[in-house]
Amino acid sequence: MKELLTELLMEEKTCFRIPFGDGYIDVYKSVVMTWGVMLVLFALILFLTHGFKVHNISKRQAAVETFVIWLRGVTGGMLGEEGISYADYLATVLIFIAASNMVGLLGFTPATMDLNVTIALALMSIVLVEIAGMRKKGVKKWLKGFAEPMAIVAPMNILEIGIRPLSLCMRLFGNILGATVIMELIKFMVPVILPAILSLYFDIFDGAIQAYVFVFLTSLYIKEAVE
Amino acid sequence: MSLTAIGAAIAAFTGIGAGIGIGLATAKATDAVARQPEADGKIMKMLVLGCALAEATAIYGLVVAVMIIFLS
Numbered sequence: 001m002k003e004l005l006t007e008l009l010m011e012e013k014t015c016f017r018i019p020f021g022d023g024y025i026d027v028y029k030s031v032v033m034t035w036g037v038m039l040v041l042f043a044l045i046l047f048l049t050h051g052f053k054v055h056n057i058s059k060r061q062a063a064v065e066t067f068v069i070w071l072r073g074v075t076g077g078m079l080g081e082e083g084i085s086y087a088d089y090l091a092t093v094l095i096f097i098a099a100s101n102m103v104g105l106l107g108f109t110p111a112t113m114d115l116n117v118t119i120a121l122a123l124m125s126i127v128l129v130e131i132a133g134m135r136k137k138g139v140k141k142w143l144k145g146f147a148e149p150m151a152i153v154a155p156m157n158i159l160e161i162g163i164r165p166l167s168l169c170m171r172l173f174g175n176i177l178g179a180t181v182i183m184e185l186i187k188f189m190v191p192v193i194l195p196a197i198l199s200l201y202f203d204i205f206d207g208a209i210q211a212y213v214f215v216f217l218t219s220l221y222i223k224e225a226v227e
Numbered sequence: 228m229s230l231t232a233i234g235a236a237i238a239a240f241t242g243i244g245a246g247i248g249i250g251l252a253t254a255k256a257t258d259a260v261a262r263q264p265e266a267d268g269k270i271m272k273m274l275v276l277g278c279a280l281a282e283a284t285a286i287y288g289l290v291v292a293v294m295i296i297f298l299s
Contacts, residue, residue, distance in 0.1 A: 006297075078272075167283060170283075170286065170287065170290060171279065171282075171283045171286055173290075174286035174287070174289050174290050175282075175286055177289070177290075177293070178286065178289050209275065209279075212275065213275065213276070213279040216272075216275070216276060216279075217276075217279070220276075
């Protein structure tokens with residue numbers, strides 16, 4: 001067990017190094033993995049969206065449009081009227097996290113299993129939430145919002161700025177770590193057939209649910225901030 | 228090593244809380260859908276959110292257990 005965890009968590013994280021000044025910049029494997037995911041997604045998007053027309057649309061265009069409208073409905077429905085302009089960002093994050101979680105299917109280590117990646121995603125979320133509040137209410141009212149409903153809860157509200165991203169990043173990281181560890185154990189014990197069935201749950205279902213939960217919580221915070 | 232293993236096992240007890248929480252949430256959601264089948268979309272959303280929040284405690288337990296195994 002410990003050897004497995006050591007192999008998963010403590011392995012050399014650096015993929016390659018870029019010389020910079022006197023030292024090096026370490027480029028982590030998880031970063032390269034996110035580049036790979038982005039590359040595949042970009043290629044898919046470019047393939048799916050080339051040659052769009054207004055009239056006489058192709059089957060591909062109809063499918064893509066239906067999917068995009070559905071995705072906007074999913075993220076926009078959670079945001080409500082006020083924060084609808086953030087729906088596209090959330091849809092992007094949803095696709096990216098879901099794709100990152102599912103690369104375990106192809107035998108890679110998911111990028112979201114690195115705490116650094118999930119911390120970055122959670123920080124992006126909390127910055128977006130606070131900036132959404134500032135844009136909607138103005139800085140003065142946003143600052144006053146910390147003392148609502150009573151002045152005595154202000155410390156709690158300020159603590160929440162730290163707790164929210166911590167809980168977001170820990171949830172994503174822990175879930176993906178747990179799923180990967182369990183899958184590795186199963187692959188170690190029963191190498192045939194069983195991993196294929198269980199990866200349906202641990203890689204596809206769990207990955208999609210965690211991406212959805214991440215986006216859902218972010219949209220909940222945005223909704224709360226812009227109200 | 229033996230004591231650290233026991234520590235990790237104690238950390239794994241967080242699963243009890245998460246299990247009870249998710250079980251209660253699912254039971255109530257089933258009740259709600261049985262009463263109002265037309266509201267299942269909203270109920271599903273709430274259920275997923277509640278399960279994610281309840282599950283988070285178990286995940287913290289997992290992270291703590293992993294840390295105990297590692298940092299000792």
